[in-house]
Amino acid sequence: MIWKLEELAGAEFQCKCGRLHKVPIQRIRMGAGALNYLEQDIPELSLAGKALIVADETTFEVAGRQVEAVLKQAGIALDRVVLHPRHNLQPANWVLPDERSLGEVLLKVPEGSGFLVAVGSGTINDITRFVAHKTHRPFLSVGTAASMDGYASTVAALLTGSFKRTVPAAYPTAIYVDPDILATAPLEMAAAGFGDLLGKSIALADWRLSHIINGEYYCPTIAGIVEQVLSTALKDVKALGSGDPDALLRLTEGLILSGVAILMFGDSRPVSGAEHELAHFWEIRGLAHGRLFYHGDKVAIGTLLMTEMHERVLAMDPDKLAWDRIYRERLSIADYKEMLQRDFAGAWEALYSPNWEQTKKEEIRRQTRDLLIPNWARIQEEVPKSLLKTDEIRSHLATLNLCQSPQELGIQRDWLAASLRSGREMKPHRYTIMDLAAEMGCLDSISQEILESVSS
Ligand SMILES: [Zn+2]
Ligand SMILES: [Zn+2]
Structure with a gap:
């Protein structure tokens, strides 16, 4: 349909x-x-x-x-x-x-x-x-x-x-x-709009992930609208690059449809996942350094990085992880909060909500192993359906003259490291691939690999 x-x-x-x-x-x-x-x-x-x-x-x-x-x-x-x-x-x-x-x-x-x-x-x-x-x-x-x-x-x-x-x-x-x-x-504005839509690949994957692991409400109709928006945008990349008015109209249609999906759902879950958390994190750091960016330019880079995170997490085998050690090494609330205060550099107080601690206590106690092992085959099959290949993303970014790396966009390395470590707290109630990686004890190691791959 x-x-x-x-x-x-x-x-x-x-x-x-x-x-x-x-x-x-x-x-x-x-x-x-x-x-x-x-x-x-x-x-x-x-x-x-x-x-x-x-x-x-x-x-x-x-x-x-x-x-x-x-x-x-x-x-x-x-x-x-x-x-x-x-x-x-x-x-x-x-x-x-x-x-x-x-x-x-x-x-x-x-x-x-x-x-x-x-x-x-x-x-x-x-x-x-x-x-x-x-x-x-x-x-x-x-x-x-x-x-x-x-x-x-x-x-x-x-x-x-x-x-x-x-x-x-x-x-x-x-x-x-x-x-x-x-x-x-200017064409750079449409390119940013495309970047925002590119992020739907991660948003959908994160939503399905949480649906499977946490039983979060999922609507196939709304997901279908967002999938349509993404696939239309992907077909139009070349036409958008040449400023074709029909493609621009379809892109705007997709952007409005994405908003309609939010209205139908009641919040931005269907269209905003880990890629948007990173984008918002960089926005805060950018403002503190006097820099403004197009929203979609940041989402595009967030999509590239989170595609890589999805690939790496989904390639793991939860059966082979040392779960006792993972549970033992989870940070205490006090240590974790200290890290967030440092990483959010003054913005944490504005983000912090009174029930945050309760959410984190539950996360620390969560028996992730028991949630993952029976569901892993389904996760590996269903979550990546909307994901793109990183090479494919890079080639789309190149066609639209979008930046292809955080550095090119002006995201400094320390903001990048902090965002991969703490960016998942931009929306603590939105479960994403970064939350799963943290629960599996591999957020830091995968973030390190992503940092190396984008700086090489
Ligand atoms: Zn957006
Ligand atoms: Zn529905």
């Missing part, structure tokens, strides 16, 4: 997994002239009052003016916020989802009724969805680049101080994507 994005909008169905899945986004318009539907959709979606357009200088020029023209034509009153980059991070021309941007948008939110229109990609959508959530206003999203999978998200990644945190936010009432607008964005 092929999932069509436009048909999924507003859908609600009883799934064979036993749950009712809902896609609360009411309209998704993809294709040339998509913005013209705003005139018809706004009254149909019961949006009333003044519209506040949120854009940056670039996205205002490529799409914001057009949105304004359509709204004016429809007789809708409007106001605008065009955000500017004002910071000393690199690259210097990026707008940040920080207190300043949030304040600028908040000041302009119309009194009484009204709605917001995000015109942009990741940052503009994060800012708008957060303000929309806090002020109880609906918002529409007009996509300008195929750079990330957050269009349909219900969380916003915001920068407070020099720390990036994920906070609850609103999903858009409708999404509009015109391929002619996407084609104006």
Whole structure:
């Protein structure tokens, strides 16, 4: 079955997994002239009052003016916020989802009724969805680049101080994507979007792994959507590399579908595994060093490293491990916490949650051997289904001019070592291949091998 994005909008169905899945986004318009539907959709979606357009200088020029023209034509009153980059991070021309941007948008939110229109990609959508959530206003999203999978998200990644945190936010009432607008964005943004989708290979593998070992809820329908997103993106690599507008539209479709999978599932489990934990870890270190990266560029490198970790862990034989020694050598909570405080370099306090210790106590006591041995054949068969070969990943990265190693991207060796050691604590409740490696007592040795293989 092929999932069509436009048909999924507003859908609600009883799934064979036993749950009712809902896609609360009411309209998704993809294709040339998509913005013209705003005139018809706004009254149909019961949006009333003044519209506040949120854009940056670039996205205002490529799409914001057009949105304004359509709204004016429809007789809708409007106001605008065009955000500017004002910071000393690199690259210097990026707008940040920080207190300043949030304040600028908040000041302009119309009194009484009204709605917001995000015109942009990741940052503009994060800012708008957060303000929309806090002020109880609906918002529409007009996509300008195929750079990330957050269009349909219900969380916003915001920068407070020099720390990036994920906070609850609103999903858009409708999404509009015109391929002619996407084609104006630099190709490196689409390459990053592809990198984000590449990560789905690990996310799916980690999810299946936890389903088998921990009995975690797994939905084959949602997994099928994510598999479709990944396979479509892989078929399109060459076309994306040459900036083909149809491929760009399919890539954006995949990125939105990935967000739809999050909405259907209720959190990001189906689309975010160990590769995203590493990406978030490097983001924190990058910010502390004044460096910004595209999210998808980091996810792509995370995918490369975690593919290797999956390969190495799955090649082991749990029957032959010295389990008594592994259990004995597990770090105490106090030692482990000390290591995390060091590795997260000041960010640990912000991440730490009160029930963390309980989770870790259970992990230390876990009889992993008994969970693995009866399930190992199934794990070896089912977990790698979505995994790619590392050579294949490298060749895709090369086609899209993406960095092929952490060093090339600017991830320093000490951040890399710390992320492999402690990155699994970015989301302590999300079980990934890094958690299994830790429980099997081989996280450090495999991390060392990965470090050597990427620096050679
Ligand atoms: Zn389901
Ligand atoms: Zn992502």
